[in-house]
Amino acid sequence: xxxxxxxxxxxxxxxxxxxxxxxxxxxxxxxxxxxxxxxxxxxxxxxxxxxxxxxxxxxxxxxxxxxxxxxxxxxxxxxxxxxxxxxxxxxxxxxxxxxxxxxxxxxxxxxxxxx
Amino acid sequence: xxxxxxxxxxxxxxxxxxxxxxxxxxxxxxxxxxxxxxxxxxxxxxxxxxxxxxxxxxxxxxxxxxxxxxxxxxxxxxxxxxxxxxxxxxxxxxxxxxxxxxxxxxxxxxxxx
Numbered sequence: 415x416x417x418x419x420x421x422x423x424x425x426x427x428x429x430x431x432x433x434x435x436x437x438x439x440x441x442x443x444x445x446x447x448x449x450x451x452x453x454x455x456x457x458x459x460x461x462x463x464x465x466x467x468x469x470x471x472x473x474x475x476x477x478x479x480x481x482x483x484x485x486x487x488x489x490x491x492x493x494x495x496x497x498x499x500x501x502x503x504x505x506x507x508x509x510x511x512x513x514x515x516x517x518x519x520x521x522x523x524x525x526x527x528x529x
Numbered sequence: 530x531x532x533x534x535x536x537x538x539x540x541x542x543x544x545x546x547x548x549x550x551x552x553x554x555x556x557x558x559x560x561x562x563x564x565x566x567x568x569x570x571x572x573x574x575x576x577x578x579x580x581x582x583x584x585x586x587x588x589x590x591x592x593x594x595x596x597x598x599x600x601x602x603x604x605x606x607x608x609x610x611x612x613x614x615x616x617x618x619x620x621x622x623x624x625x626x627x628x629x630x631x632x633x634x635x636x637x638x639x640x641x642x
Contacts, residue, residue: 449632456616456632457573504572520572 420505420521426529435490435524437505444510446488451502463488500528533617538637547604549636551617554598562593562600565616573616612640
């Protein structure tokens with residue numbers, strides 16, 4: 415079945431460490447997104463990519479970095495510059511021309527905790 | 530994308546009908562109204578989308594008045610498994626420009642036995 419796979423499901427990071435969250439999709443979608451969710455809050459957009467080798471900052475990109483070398487993969491690196499990285503991270507993808515309709519598919523998320 | 534306002538939380542009992550209203554006073558002519566559902570520790574999933582009047586699918590109904598400045602998601606005969614956060618989004622629908630979903634805090638629905 416097609417879908418989005420995020421790994422790991424849980425991740426613990428020490429202060430000052432960089433960590434990378436994986437997001438892989440086999441839906442042949444062009445666009446991919448990373449969102450951050452804090453307890454009791456909505457989703458906030460970190461980065462998005464509409465095509466391979468191109469990506470744009472979202473609302474809260476500081477302290478994060480991404481790459482899009484392959485259509486299927488959109489890894490997110492949480493750098494030591496991100497002062498409060500503990501959160502639930504969601505990856506999503508969509509085909510072109512989806513607008514805000516049902517074309518978006520979300521992964522099951524990675525819960526990152528700083529220890 | 531137009532800003533939306535919806536209640537922070539709602540409580541209901543099993544078997545009742547639940548109506549969640551969303552305000553979107555600045556909705557544009559090309560905008561559609563879409564609702565997503567999110568269970569704890571999962572990603573949101575699409576429920577329903579509409580442009581005007583009424584839309585119904587196997588999960589919910591969406592009522593949109595003529596001025597389109599608000600919309601109401603109706604969940605018939607809710608069960609415990611409908612406990613989730615429900616998000617109202619407004620933006621171009623299918624075929625429109627590639628939009629980035631903007632989620633507010635949503636409405637946390639708690640269904641009790």
